[in-house]
Amino acid sequence: MFPLASIHALGKVGLAFAEILIGIGFAFGLEISGFSNSYVLTGQFYFRNGRVIKSMFTAILVAMVLIFASVAVGLLDYDVIWVDPTYLWPGIVGGALMGIGIIIGGYCPGTSIVSSTALKKDAWFFVLGGLVGTFLFSETERLFHYFYNSSFYGRVTLMDVFHVNAGVVVFFMAIIIVLTFWLNEWAVNKFKREDTQPYPTPRWAPIASVVALLVAAGVWAIWPSWQQRWNQVAATQEPLLQQRQVQISPYELATTLNKTKTLQTIVIDVRDDYSYNLFHLRWSRHIPVDELLAAVPEFRKMAKETPATVFVIVSNGEDQATQAWKILVAEKVPNVYLLEGGLNDWIKVFGEEDMAEGKIMEAKAAGDTQLLDYYFAEALGDRYRAADMLADPDNDEIIEKIKDQFVPKIKVKGPSGPAGGGCG
Amino acid sequence: MAEKKSWFQKLIDRPRKPYANPYVGGVLLGLSLFFSLLITANGLGASAIFARTNGFLVNLVAPHHVDRVPQLIKVAGGAKNPFNNWITWEVLGVILGAFASSVLFGRFKPETPRGPHLSEKGRWVMAFFGGMIFLFGARMARGCTSGQVLSGGSTLSAGSWLIGLVMFAFAFATAAVVRKLWS
Numbered sequence: 001m002f003p004l005a006s007i008h009a010l011g012k013v014g015l016a017f018a019e020i021l022i023g024i025g026f027a028f029g030l031e032i033s034g035f036s037n038s039y040v041l042t043g044q045f046y047f048r049n050g051r052v053i054k055s056m057f058t059a060i061l062v063a064m065v066l067i068f069a070s071v072a073v074g075l076l077d078y079d080v081i082w083v084d085p086t087y088l089w090p091g092i093v094g095g096a097l098m099g100i101g102i103i104i105g106g107y108c109p110g111t112s113i114v115s116s117t118a119l120k121k122d123a124w125f126f127v128l129g130g131l132v133g134t135f136l137f138s139e140t141e142r143l144f145h146y147f148y149n150s151s152f153y154g155r156v157t158l159m160d161v162f163h164v165n166a167g168v169v170v171f172f173m174a175i176i177i178v179l180t181f182w183l184n185e186w187a188v189n190k191f192k193r194e195d196t197q198p199y200p201t202p203r204w205a206p207i208a209s210v211v212a213l214l215v216a217a218g219v220w221a222i223w224p225s226w227q228q229r230w231n232q233v234a235a236t237q238e239p240l241l242q243q244r245q246v247q248i249s250p251y252e253l254a255t256t257l258n259k260t261k262t263l264q265t266i267v268i269d270v271r272d273d274y275s276y277n278l279f280h281l282r283w284s285r286h287i288p289v290d291e292l293l294a295a296v297p298e299f300r301k302m303a304k305e306t307p308a309t310v311f312v313i314v315s316n317g318e319d320q321a322t323q324a325w326k327i328l329v330a331e332k333v334p335n336v337y338l339l340e341g342g343l344n345d346w347i348k349v350f351g352e353e354d355m356a357e358g359k360i361m362e363a364k365a366a367g368d369t370q371l372l373d374y375y376f377a378e379a380l381g382d383r384y385r386a387a388d389m390l391a392d393p394d395n396d397e398i399i400e401k402i403k404d405q406f407v408p409k410i411k412v413k414g415p416s417g418p419a420g421g422g423c424g
Numbered sequence: 425m426a427e428k429k430s431w432f433q434k435l436i437d438r439p440r441k442p443y444a445n446p447y448v449g450g451v452l453l454g455l456s457l458f459f460s461l462l463i464t465a466n467g468l469g470a471s472a473i474f475a476r477t478n479g480f481l482v483n484l485v486a487p488h489h490v491d492r493v494p495q496l497i498k499v500a501g502g503a504k505n506p507f508n509n510w511i512t513w514e515v516l517g518v519i520l521g522a523f524a525s526s527v528l529f530g531r532f533k534p535e536t537p538r539g540p541h542l543s544e545k546g547r548w549v550m551a552f553f554g555g556m557i558f559l560f561g562a563r564m565a566r567g568c569t570s571g572q573v574l575s576g577g578s579t580l581s582a583g584s585w586l587i588g589l590v591m592f593a594f595a596f597a598t599a600a601v602v603r604k605l606w607s
Binding site: 002003004010015016017018019020021022023024025026027028029030031032033034036037038039040042043045046048049050051054055056057058059060061062063064066067068070076078080081082083084085086087088090091092093094095096097098099100101102103104105106107108109110111112113114115117118119120121122123125126127128129130131132133134135136137138139141142145148153155156157158159160161166169170173202208 | 436443444445446447448449450451452453454455456457458459460461462463464465466467468470471473474475477478479481482493494495496510513514515516517518519520521522523524525526529531532533534535536537538539544547548549550551552553554555556557558559560561562563564565566567568569570571572573574575576577578579580581582583584585586587588589590591592593594595596597598599602603605606607
């Protein structure tokens with residue numbers, strides 16, 4: 001499983017060596033595209049040529065397709081690779097300054113290093129100016145420290161913004177990129193002036209466009225459903241279900257819910273409206289199992305922001321909860337558990353008082369795990385005694401009594417992901 | 425009698441070859457970026473080496489000052505070596521690659537590319553201030569053309585696409601305003 005760095009397959013020396021090779025490829029790509037010369041580079045912005053858009057958008061297209069094809073077949077772990085986090089307004093201001101700087105200065109940081117090496121004297125001055133700019137930034141940052149750290153949205157992807165899977169985004173970005181290529185070709189042909197080196201649109205451009213779109217559509221086509229993703233992880237996850245390591249007892253759930261100082265426990269009720277209205281736990285979130293996928297990004301975000309988050313799925317019995325558990329595990333939500341015996345067992349354990357009051361009655365046709373084993377005089381929802389097991393004067397005695405009556409199964413795992421990276 | 429040329433002069437005098445088709449250059453960039461993510465989990469970067477060099481220099485001149493500046497303490501100070509980071513190796517590769525490519529294709533020449541209406545010295549001044557503005561912006565945006573637009577773009581980061589769009593829009597607008605600079 002890639003990236004290799006996350007499995008420490010290369011060692012420090014191997015990684016350094018790989019970085020050197022990557023840097024060489026990077027430099028060749030920039031140099032042969034014409035970016036060791038500020039006049040050629042800025043030619044894009046006067047349509048003397050269209051080299052920046054051609055080269056950079058091709059790079060994005062190629063890398064994007066390869067990355068997400070690798071993710072789709074389970075070769076690369078998208079959660080582990082570096083994806084730039086979003087700081088909205090600092091990003092916009094920084095982007096604007098970079099747009100001004102590239103025209104005045106004639107380079108960007110990467111191309112200035114390439115051009116300095118190729119003995120372009122203006123690039124040496126760009127590098128010097130760049131160091132001064134960096135110095136000014138670090139010295140003045142305290143004046144706008146608040147702005148610099150504002151509008152932080154974390155690791156937001158286009159998939160999160162448009163609520164579609166990555167295969168769809170790859171295909172639509174490919175369409176946008178190919179359209180940009182044609183617009184760029186058209187503009188270069190229209191605005192070219194006397195000093196323009198001829199850069200005719202290649203004859204193979206239409207075929208290349210179609211191939212690019214087909215390949216991107218291919219990524220969409222092979223993008224795995226949650227079932228396929230479950231199959232990829234079933235070998236390691238199915239045994240947890242079989243050995244009942246993820247089914248926590250009602251005692252453990254009640255105890256865990258009361259550990260509010262050290263844990264954030266999210267109870268997800270995946271049953272239909274009817275069952276939910278009859279009876280549900282007071283602090284549970286109602287998300288029917290067929291709507292669960294839509295909530296995955298939110299859960300992953302919660303887990304990222306608060307690593308000590310435990311998700312507990314409840315249904316009447318265990319069948320629906322097990323199905324929901326597989327979905328969340330396949331979608332890589334961390335620390336997911338389900339309620340052992342479902343709410344039926346919960347009521348059996350905590351419903352004594354409600355039954356004594358006649359609000360809940362034992363049903364005769366018990367045993368079908370999809371249905372509640374109980375009758376309810378009214379659909380009171382969470383207004384039952386058993387629906388709230390949070391510590392309060394009424395419950396303290398119960399909590400104290402049950403806190404040793406189970407074998408704890410919840411083990412909170414820390415977040416996995418890149419420790420750092422990007423332009424740090 | 426032929427004048428005896430130094431090895432350095434020979435490198436500089438190699439005949440200039442035309443640039444490649446930029447789509448081909450783009451494929452090479454894309455492959456480098458993909459393998460970078462596949463192997464190291466990092467994308468490509470460039471502006472970080474400026475930040476680390478800055479940290480190194482400030483630490484050299486005023487080591488106590490480093491401890492008071494949050495931007496600097498991230499990369500330097502104490503036993504921290506500012507260059508102990510993947511970016512150093514990548515940039516070393518970039519320098520090697522740029523040298524090889526420019527020599528190979530006869531573009532390794534001391535010269536100052538510039539627009540027809542700008543003197544050589546004028547171009548240097550512009551490059552200096554442009555670099556200053558760019559890197560200030562790159563620090564603000566937490567990444568430059570490589571770290572945000574290329575790497576963040578291909579990994580579909582929402583913020584990176586926004587930064588890229590703003591950057592292109594401002595570049596085209598600025599180009600129209602300072603037309604004399606380049607044409």
